[in-house]
Amino acid sequence: MNDHKQHNDPALTIAVNQPSALSALEQQRLNALLQHCVQPAAISIDALMTVQQTRGWISDQTLAAIALFIGVSEADLDSVATFYNLIFRLPVAKIVLHPCNGMACQLLGSDEVEAQISHCLDISPGQSDRDNNFTLVPLPCLGACDKAPVMIADKTLFELINIEQVPQILAALSERQILAKDSEGRSNHE
Amino acid sequence: MNKPSHVEPSTTPMTRFVDQQQDSHSLKNYQHHGGYLGLKNALSLSAQEVLQQVKDSGLRGRGGAGFPTGLKWSFMPQGEDTPTPKYLIVNADEMEPGAFKDRYLLEKTPHQIIEGLLIAAKAVNADIGYIFIRGDYYLAIERLNQALQECQENNLVGTNILGQNFDFQIHLHTSAGRYICGEETALINSLEGKRATPRAKPPFPQVSGLWGKPTIVNNVETYCNLPHILLFGVDWYRSLGRCKDVGTKLFGVSGRVNNPGLWELPMGTPIGEIIYDHAQGMQDGYQLKGFLPGGGSTDFLLPEHLDTPMDYDEIGKIRSRMGTGTITVLDDKFCPVKMVLNLVAFFAQESCGWCTPCRDGLPWAVSLLEKIERGEGTESDIEQLIDITRFAAPGNTFCALAPGAVEPLQSALKFFLHDFTEHIERKCCPYQHQASAKPPAQAKQAGDDHG
Numbered sequence: 001m002n003d004h005k006q007h008n009d010p011a012l013t014i015a016v017n018q019p020s021a022l023s024a025l026e027q028q029r030l031n032a033l034l035q036h037c038v039q040p041a042a043i044s045i046d047a048l049m050t051v052q053q054t055r056g057w058i059s060d061q062t063l064a065a066i067a068l069f070i071g072v073s074e075a076d077l078d079s080v081a082t083f084y085n086l087i088f089r090l091p092v093a094k095i096v097l098h099p100c101n102g103m104a105c106q107l108l109g110s111d112e113v114e115a116q117i118s119h120c121l122d123i124s125p126g127q128s129d130r131d132n133n134f135t136l137v138p139l140p141c142l143g144a145c146d147k148a149p150v151m152i153a154d155k156t157l158f159e160l161i162n163i164e165q166v167p168q169i170l171a172a173l174s175e176r177q178i179l180a181k182d183s184e185g186r187s188n189h190e
Numbered sequence: 191m192n193k194p195s196h197v198e199p200s201t202t203p204m205t206r207f208v209d210q211q212q213d214s215h216s217l218k219n220y221q222h223h224g225g226y227l228g229l230k231n232a233l234s235l236s237a238q239e240v241l242q243q244v245k246d247s248g249l250r251g252r253g254g255a256g257f258p259t260g261l262k263w264s265f266m267p268q269g270e271d272t273p274t275p276k277y278l279i280v281n282a283d284e285m286e287p288g289a290f291k292d293r294y295l296l297e298k299t300p301h302q303i304i305e306g307l308l309i310a311a312k313a314v315n316a317d318i319g320y321i322f323i324r325g326d327y328y329l330a331i332e333r334l335n336q337a338l339q340e341c342q343e344n345n346l347v348g349t350n351i352l353g354q355n356f357d358f359q360i361h362l363h364t365s366a367g368r369y370i371c372g373e374e375t376a377l378i379n380s381l382e383g384k385r386a387t388p389r390a391k392p393p394f395p396q397v398s399g400l401w402g403k404p405t406i407v408n409n410v411e412t413y414c415n416l417p418h419i420l421l422f423g424v425d426w427y428r429s430l431g432r433c434k435d436v437g438t439k440l441f442g443v444s445g446r447v448n449n450p451g452l453w454e455l456p457m458g459t460p461i462g463e464i465i466y467d468h469a470q471g472m473q474d475g476y477q478l479k480g481f482l483p484g485g486g487s488t489d490f491l492l493p494e495h496l497d498t499p500m501d502y503d504e505i506g507k508i509r510s511r512m513g514t515g516t517i518t519v520l521d522d523k524f525c526p527v528k529m530v531l532n533l534v535a536f537f538a539q540e541s542c543g544w545c546t547p548c549r550d551g552l553p554w555a556v557s558l559l560e561k562i563e564r565g566e567g568t569e570s571d572i573e574q575l576i577d578i579t580r581f582a583a584p585g586n587t588f589c590a591l592a593p594g595a596v597e598p599l600q601s602a603l604k605f606f607l608h609d610f611t612e613h614i615e616r617k618c619c620p621y622q623h624q625a626s627a628k629p630p631a632q633a634k635q636a637g638d639d640h641g
Contacts, residue, residue, distance in 0.1 A: 045366050102532070102536070141486070146451045147450075148450075
């Protein structure tokens with residue numbers, strides 16, 4: 001995993017197999033979860049999702065740090081981390097594209113939509129593009145079958161997609177990413 | 191009954207306030223249309239009386255299995271010496287291929303779900319509620335959080351709710367995504383922070399569920415029925431159905447129809463009426479070849495079954511299941527082998543891996559279906575597929591995932607066998623060059639006009 005050039009996990013610059021330090025904010029969030037749980041292991045999934053929010057994905061070092069912090073074994077936590085679709089154990093780009101590959105979307109041409117995304121970004125499912133803007137992770141039925149084909153990206157549901165619109169959608173998502181970054185920069189500056 | 195005069199019984203109780211209201215999800219609008227009046231009635235009754243009303247209403251679970259709701263609740267032990275806290279869970283982990291009804295209710299009517307949950311809590315003396323929601327349902331999560339906040343501010347959750355000496359806490363749990371979480375005992379394991387593998391039954395969750403405490407899990411839509419039963423009464427509710435089953439249900443149609451969508455209709459509405467009147471029939475140039483009546487784990491049916499009412503027992507008689515009530519239409523230009531392959535591949539991917547027929551049988555079926563779809567299949571592959579449907583039949587597996595997965599497969603092998611053999615004889619997919627995707631009108635971001 002360490003040979004990935006594109007990542008946004010500071011843990012990878014620390015010695016291998018050392019738990020990466022959790023930031024003060026991450027620790028604060030995990031403590032808040034621990035306060036309301038019946039037993040520490042119960043927050044396993046929420047803890048992984050919470051830390052993933054700040055780091056984008058869960059590296060081995062991140063996993064080790066969370067396990068240590070909440071007091072469960074790394075093996076137990078990894079068994080949970082690898083079970084769920086939305087916990088990423090490999091680096092992902094800034095925006096994860098989730099085109100629906102369910103039956104209803106396929107009936108209305110989702111294969112072509114997915115192929116068009118792959119073509120536009122020159123990636124296969126599971127890969128990130130060269131600029132590290134997009135990772136393609138098709139998901140099963142997104143529960144909007146009457147608007148098929150659909151895709152979720154950046155917490156937004158795109159409906160009734162046809163292949164001609166794929167470049168526009170990708171451009172709009174990139175634009176949004178830049179805007180979000182700008183406003184973040186501004187507020188940090190202020 | 192203490193309610194404003196404009197709140198009248200409707201033939202579409204669950205959605206009557208949705209269509210005309212852009213912000214039907216707000217507490218203000220929900221209350222304007224009679225929201226939380228059912229809860230008020232429930233809180234003026236004893237737990238036993240509320241439970242009896244739900245039993246008498248004849249409401250059956252809307253998650254797919256159709257188990258009588260009141261009966262399910264009556265298995266939860268009651269009395270001084272029974273374990274506490276008692277838990278109630280809303281199963282909002284909608285991930286069945288072809289199902290899109292819970293998303294609608296979650297996004298449009300979060301308060302209706304919360305009111306139903308509170309009424310259920312009153313009936314079974316529950317202390318804590320969890321709403322277990324699919325992680326990809328971002329808008330629904332946002333709206334549920336808003337709704338819970340509004341409830342906090344208006345004494346609709348927490349302690350001494352509405353001054354009626356009734357306490358109930360509600361937590362929202364966002365799932366990290368896995369189809370098996372929809373299985374109630376797997377869901378409970380997931381809430382405990384574990385891998386979502388199903389548990390052995392018995393003990394049933396009503397007796398020993400979350401953290402070993404009494405727990406009831408119901409589907410989103412089941413909860414949505416409760417406020418109206420408590421507000422307008424059992425007799426009114428029972429009068430809504432068009433068959434032996436009572437009440438209304440969200441029915442949907444997707445696939446190549448003119449007007450795909452979702453409608454609240456009486457139980458027992460004939461399938462043909464849903465596909466041809468509401469979904470306005472097949473698109474030009476497409477014929478109805480078959481359909482799944484209620485999601486990806488139900489058996490295919492044929493045009494000859496269009497007169498059958500959407501009713502748990504009637505659909506059962508023709509050897510399928512009403513399931514979620516969201517119909518997926520297969521047209522004559524789409525390869526049935528490919529459609530079944532999509533479904534079985536989904537179930538193979540989503541298998542938790544706990545038991546052999548599912549973990550090993552489903553990927554085996556996928557490889558056989560891929561072979562046939564590529565034009566490299568043989569007659570013996572079909573025999574092997576039939577064998578797999580038997581290996582994964584109910585009774586041979588730990589939970590219902592694999593038996594559900596082979597339902598579309600076994601019925602496709604029965605109804606569309608000719609298509610399978612044609613792939614083998616012609617050594618290719620005979621549909622490959624037929625499917626010309628007619629592009630939909632325009633793409634857009636999901637907004638308030640969804641549904």
